[in-house]
Amino acid sequence: MNGRILDVRSYGARGDGRTIDSDAVNRAIAAAAAAGGGTVLFPAGRYLCFSIRLASGITLLIDRDAVMEAADPAHHDGRYDLPEPGAAQLYQDFGHSHWRNSLIWGEDLDGIAIAGPGRIDGTGLTRDGPGARWRRQTGERPLSMAGMSEAEIRALEPAAERMNGLGNKAIALKNCRGVALRDFTIWKGGHFAILATGVDGLAIDNLRIDTDRDGIDLDCVRNAHVSNCRVNTPNDDAIVLKSSFALGAARATENVVVEHCTVTGFDLGTMLDGRFGRTQDLAPDRDRVTGRIKLGTESNGDFRNIVIRDCRFERSRGLALETVDGGTIEDVEISGITMAEVTTAPLFLRLGARRRGPEGTGTGALRRIRIRDVAATGIDPRFAATIAGLPGHDIEDVTLRDVRLVYGGGGTAQDAARSPPLLADAYPEPSMFGVTPAFGLWVRHARGVRLKDVRLETETPDARPAIVTEDAEVAGE
Known part of the structure; x- marks a missing residue:
């Protein structure tokens, strides 16, 4: 924390939950920056704000009993900074392509x-935004959304x-x-x-996040460490690493550690208040x-040197490693993972060929993955742990x-006889293949997969084999 402390109230902020305080906060930040940096303090109060513009050398300190509340343009006088002009938005959606409208x-x-230790209340923010402008539009949405009407899609993706x-x-x-982000909600x-x-x-x-879409998104980052966070996101991903084309070029995400975190899909708000509700069954994509x-x-870019360890999943989809836009995922170490009430597959490794990128974007690679010390119970019985590459593009060198x-069981002989389609250019989700022909582990188009002390169990009988392989x-050991 910087030594110089500037109280936002000294620059006109009221903190009464009615006055728009963003101009005062931005004056305090500008004053601190002009003086060479400092800490901008939000003492106890409720600060209703539109866009706050950070500056180098600045710490925002949200004190105990202080809340930064996102104003709502429909009810408050003002608006957020406009999305940047000229942003590409060709190969990723609106949200990934803009930063200032925050x-x-x-x-x-x-x-x-x-x-x-204070709080950011985003009640006045929207979770929606339009999709990518990619002309092919292949694999833009999960297959689970195929039955939705145009009106339903437009409600989620406004112009x-x-x-x-x-x-x-x-x-x-x-x-x-x-950059440091710590100790707030x-x-x-x-x-x-x-x-x-x-x-x-x-x-x-040490963040607590209970939100209506994505939690923490790290896109094209280097040298990042996420620890001791609890993230509840019933409608989207909790902690997700990406390598999009948002910066106008393919860039790698590398040297990232995620540890001692808990990710969940409880009813919105019930992680923060401790009720851990289970009434919501489906996310907006109509999967669980x-x-x-x-x-x-x-x-689009690569993922290299990623460590995920000592994390817990509760009422959540399982761990997913997916490259479909030409990037390579390699040298990933995963350990100490516990899961309870897994709403799709517990592990999903997918190498696909959506190839949402500039002309010439090819198929990537997925290799050198080490997964150990994983325990998962209450798994949706439809979806085995999956390692699925493509013909001529094998997933390589994976150790479990x-x-x-532990799955619920109940699979039938008809399920065991299924041969799921390749779906090379589809949006990657465990449900994309339908019920898997194995109850425990399904491996297709992969080389160098090693199993050591892997136990696959069901709570009730299942007519499918534990493991099915294809090409x-x-x-095993």
């Missing part, structure tokens, strides 16, 4: 922090012009260096509670509730060690 944003900054003046992220950072963070794109040197610790830690789906997966080399 409650708190920063671009090309050094040495910034947001710290608690871009409708987004002007709205905020759709709680915190958005682009091309920043030396986010409630309803919009499309992304946190979107960090092109950030180098990022530490996220989400949560989870994931690599992909946006995967000390893994115990795959699997060795």
Whole structure:
């Protein structure tokens, strides 16, 4: 924390929950930046704000009993900063392509922090936004959404012009260096509670996030560490690493550690209040509730040197590693994972060929994956752990060690006889293949898969075999 402390009330903020305080907060940030940096303090109160613009060398300190509340343009006098003009948005959706239309944003900054123990309340943000402008539109949406009407899709993906003046992220950072986010709570963070794109040197610790879409999105980041966070996201992913084309080129996400985190898909708000509700069954994509830690789906760049350890999944989709847009996922170490009430497959490794990218984008690779010390119970019996590449594009060198997966059972002989389609260019989700022909582990188009002390169990009888392979080399011990 910087030594100089500037109280936002000294710059005109009221903190009464009625006055728009963003101009006062931005004056305090500008004054601190002009003085060479400092800490901008939010003492106890409720600060109703539109866009807050960070500056280098600034720490925002949200004190105990302080709340930064996202104002709602439909009810309050003002609007959020407009989305940046000229953003590509060709190969990723609106939310990934813009940063300034947020409650708190920063671009090309050094040495910034947001710290608690207070709260960010994103009630005035929207979770919606239009999709990518990619002309092929192949694999844009999960297959589970195929039965939705155009009106239902439009409700989730409004036209871009409708987004002007709205905020759709709680915190958005682009091309920043030396960032720390710690000790605060986010409630309803919009499309992304946190979107960090092109950030180098990022530490996220001890956050509580209970939100209506994505939790923490790390896109094209380097040297990042996420620890001790609890993220509840019934409608989308909790902690997700991506390598999109949002910065106008394919960039890698590399040297990332995610540890000691819990991800969940309980009813919205019930993680924060401790009720842990289970009334919501489906996410907006019409699959079961989400949560989870994931690599992909946006995967134009590579993923290298990723560590995920000592994390818990509760009422959540399982761990997913997905590259479908030409990038390579390699050198991933996963360990110490526990899962309870898994709403799709517990493990999903997918190499696909959506190839959403510039002309010439090819098929990527998925290799050198180490998964050990994983225990999952209450798994949706339809979906086995899946390792699925493509003909001529095998997933390579995967080790599962000390893994115990317990499924509900109930699969039929007809399920066992299924041969799921390739679906090379489809959006990657475990449900894309339908009921798997194995109850425990299904491996297709893979080489060098090694199983060591892997136990696959069912709570009730299942007519499917534990393991099914197709064009795959699997060795067990």
